[in-house]
Each structure stands twice: as structure tokens, then as C-alpha cells.
Amino acid sequence: MAAEMIIDHKEKANALLKADADKILKLIKVQMDNLTMPQCPLYEEVLDTQMFGLSREIDFAVRLGLIEEKDGKAILDKLEKELSILHEASVRK
Amino acid sequence: MAAEMIIDHKEKANALLKADADKILKLIKVQMDNLTMPQCPLYEEVLDTQMFGLSREIDFAVRLGLIEEKDGKAILDKLEKELSILHEASVRK
Numbered sequence: 001m002a003a004e005m006i007i008d009h010k011e012k013a014n015a016l017l018k019a020d021a022d023k024i025l026k027l028i029k030v031q032m033d034n035l036t037m038p039q040c041p042l043y044e045e046v047l048d049t050q051m052f053g054l055s056r057e058i059d060f061a062v063r064l065g066l067i068e069e070k071d072g073k074a075i076l077d078k079l080e081k082e083l084s085i086l087h088e089a090s091v092r093k
Numbered sequence: 094m095a096a097e098m099i100i101d102h103k104e105k106a107n108a109l110l111k112a113d114a115d116k117i118l119k120l121i122k123v124q125m126d127n128l129t130m131p132q133c134p135l136y137e138e139v140l141d142t143q144m145f146g147l148s149r150e151i152d153f154a155v156r157l158g159l160i161e162e163k164d165g166k167a168i169l170d171k172l173e174k175e176l177s178i179l180h181e182a183s184v185r186k
Binding site for chain 1: 109150
């Protein structure tokens, strides 16, 4: 049973981080879909805070040896790309 | 070997969280020791950000089942007490 539990921790850590990343992605999509609406002034602050929170979770998981640093970086990089697309779109609006 | 690795994850998670909490405690002590000096205006912002980061790590560790919720709460409560002592002291100054 024990060996499964270790893999379980690693799988669970990866699944939790992906789920948290998806929540941020949804926040970004909501903003993208509502670009024509007056932008909530704090949305960048909210997204920054959420990104900071996720980065601390990823750093923690890496230090625990539950995920590879490169996988954690890939999760953040993907979101950063979406964020810059959103930022470009809102500036062009 | 496997059973030790699970305990290792739990112990490591607890040790990492305590170490991160100690870093914040040191930040608080530095401020306390330097109350007579002009306060760095951003120190509350820095401490808030660090507390938010630690709370996200604790939440992540609890969701992973690596620490008990009450133990995570105890780490944060201890720091919150120190923060309010610091706040009182700086207001009284």
C-alpha cells in the first residue's frame, strides 16, 4: 500500500496545481470574454495575487520533491502567456 | 523504504512550513527591533504578502493530506499574534 501512497502524493500534488492553474485560467477567460465591458480595475491585482499564490504552492511542491521544477515552471509559463495575451487585448481595446 | 518516504513527506512538509514561518517571524522581529527608526512604509505590505504566501502553502499541504488543518492554523495564528503585537507597538510609538 505504501508505494501507491507516495505516487498518490505526487499525482495529487500535480492534480491540485493543475486545478489551481485552471481556476486562474478561468479568471483570465472571463476577462477576455468581457473586454468590451468596463474593466474591473482590480482584475490585474487579483490575477497577480493568484499567480503569486500559485507560484508559492509550486515552489513548495518542488521543495517537497513532489513535482519537477521544470513541470512547475511549465504551469506558470502557460498562464503567463495567457496573461500577456489578455493584457495586449485590453490595451488594444 | 516506502513507508519511511511517506512519513518523510509529512515531516518535510511540516519542517518546510515551520522554516517559512520562522522567516516571517524574523521579518517581524527586525521591525520590532527597529521601531525607533523610521518605519519602512512597505513593511506591512511585505508581511501581508508573505503571510498570504504561507497561507497558500499551508492550504496546499492540508489538501495534500501532509499536515492537519489545525496544525496549519496554529502556525498562522502564532504569526498573527506576533503581527498584532508589532502593529500595536508601532502605533503606540
